[in-house]
Amino acid sequence: MKITVIGTGYVGLVTGTCLAEVGNEVLCLDLDQSKIEMLKAGGIPIYEPGLEDMVKRNVAAGRLSFTTDIEASVRFGQIQFIAVGTPPDEDGSADLQYVVAAARNIGHHMTDYKLVVDKSTVPVGTADRVKAALQEELSKRGVAIEFNVASNPEFLKEGAAVDDFMKPDRIVIGTDSEDATALLRQLYAPFQRNHDRLTVMDVKSAELTKYAANAMLATRISFMNELAVLAEKLGADIEQVRHGIGSDPRIGYDFLYAGCGYGGSCFPKDVQALRRTGQENGIPLRVLDAVEAANDAQKQILVNKLTAKLGTDLKGKRFAMWGLAFKPNTDDMREAPSRSMLEALWAMGASVSAYDPAAMEETRRIYGERADLLLVDSPMDALKGADALLIVTEWKVFRSPNFDTMKALLKAPLVFDGRNLYEPQAMREMGFDYLPIGRQ
Ligand SMILES: NC(=O)C1=CN([C@@H]2O[C@H](COP(=O)(O)OP(=O)(O)OC[C@H]3O[C@@H](n4cnc5c(N)ncnc54)[C@H](O)[C@@H]3O)[C@@H](O)[C@H]2O)C=CC1
Ligand SMILES: O=C(O)[C@H]1O[C@H](OP(=O)(O)OP(=O)(O)OC[C@H]2O[C@@H](n3ccc(=O)[nH]c3=O)[C@H](O)[C@@H]2O)[C@H](O)[C@@H](O)[C@@H]1O
DSSP: OEEEEEOOSHHHHHHHHHHHHTTOEEEEEOSOHHHHHHHHTTOOSSOOTTHHHHHHHHHHTTSEEEEOOHHHHHHHOSEEEEOOOOOBOTTSSBOOHHHHHHHHHHHHHOOSOEEEEEOSOOOTTHHHHHHHHHHHHHHHHTOOOOEEEEEOOOOOOTTSHHHHHHSOSOEEEEOSOHHHHHHHHHHHGGGOTTSOOEEEEOHHHHHHHHHHHHHHHHHHHHHHHHHHHHHHHHTOOHHHHHHHHHTSTTTOSTTOOOOSOOOSSSHHHHHHHHHHHHHHTTOOOHHHHHHHHHHHHHTTHHHHHHHHHHOSOOTTOEEEEEOOSSSTTOOOOTTOHHHHHHHHHHHTTOEEEEEOSSOHHHHHHHHOSOTTEEEOSSHHHHHTTOSEEEEOSOOGGGTSOOHHHHHHHSSSOEEEETTOOSOHHHHHHTTOEEEOSSOO
16 A cells, blocks of 8 residues: 655654555655655664664665655555644643644645544544644635545554554554545554454544553553552552552553653653643543642652752762663653753752763753763763762663672762662662662
8 A cells, every 4th residue: 555654753653664564655754854864864863673674674675765745745645644743732732733734735735535544642523623624725725535534543652662563452443434444454454463453433532542541551650659659658568569469460560660750752741631631621630630740749759869868959969860761762851750850950959970871862962061961971980979879761781780880989879769670678788778669
């Protein structure tokens, strides 16, 4: 099939590449010239394991190409995936300007039937707005051309995006058209593996499903984070509690890890947007109000532990930070807990020496050169002369360090672990003052 993907962010690039991988011809459009130039030159604008090779392979095979030419992109695909950003507006709702602009572009240039598929995360009612935008553009041109609009939210996780797309748990299709269902069924057939992963539903339910999934996951995490604070106070161990409850198949083990708060481009934005949808419709989503408040508090938990030990005047002190990205295997810093921590430590006069296996460049882009941020080349370099270590992201490389070297490099063997990487007892036996989350 011939497919156009609009937007080459995480979702657009992964969608386009994976659809090419199974034999489709895919043209990816982006209005950001620098991204398209980089893609055409064989680079990729994001860090995602396995993606670069896959892009190269499909470009070389002639199945995947990139453009900034809107008209050519509309002409190309019978199916047009909209995978542009939906960032939070000032009031927390999803900003749909990019989605609507993409729809208008299609309406402005289309000359034959198109199936327009919303892959971006969009509030309930967006497919109707997309339809209206397309119709308006066609009317302006005085032409009547058939089209359908379907919702097909994406559930991939950064860092595991290729696998998530190639081997999905489920593929949600929201549509009111049998033609659209048939086309999408055919498109997704190669991803079905041994049983039917396709769930076809009405458009509004599909749109809501995406927010429901992210809000449910964020709720689990915030619940565990609050429980961890309580466990710590009571002398219990959140890791043992996690094992205890996860064994119930109704609960399950996944997404039960307490930590220093969830971040990323999606949970914070989607929880906010769903709360906003509730408010706009007079349906208070009280659970989500609490999820957001709990997460804001959790992002400060390591800094609170640190000031409880060292006070709030941190002038002249330097702290090592391991991990900057919002989670491992990505360079994404959007809403990363590290940012709240850096900013809090700087406000108290401290400086930070930080290491992340992928997000150094992104951190430099965000904060620029500043005297109170030292970006170093290795985890151990960060420790040299530091007053304490804060572990913020659970990259594999931090899991089994040389503890003797760590102790020798740190000014004091003080470790605040926001990801519970080590056994508290063993750390204490090695002479560390070790403060994990929700453990003794
Ligand atoms: N990042 C993730 O892991 C996931 C994101 N999502 C959702 O997918 C959507 C896209 O997310 P990301 O890929 O992270 O976004 P992004 O913000 O990284 O990328 C969006 C891209 O769209 C381009 N763009 C904007 N308007 C355009 C237009 N009219 N025509 C062509 N290109 C245009 C931008 O230049 C940008 O390169 C969002 O709604 C997000 O919530 C869903 C699942 C996972
Ligand atoms: O809509 C989206 O964009 C995506 O959002 C999340 O994916 P992602 O943001 O890439 O990352 P996650 O692996 O979900 O992690 C999110 C945050 O939760 C934190 N987390 C995760 C799991 C856990 O047990 N504890 C915990 O604190 C992570 O550290 C991270 O900060 C969802 O998992 C995807 O299914 C969804 O498609």
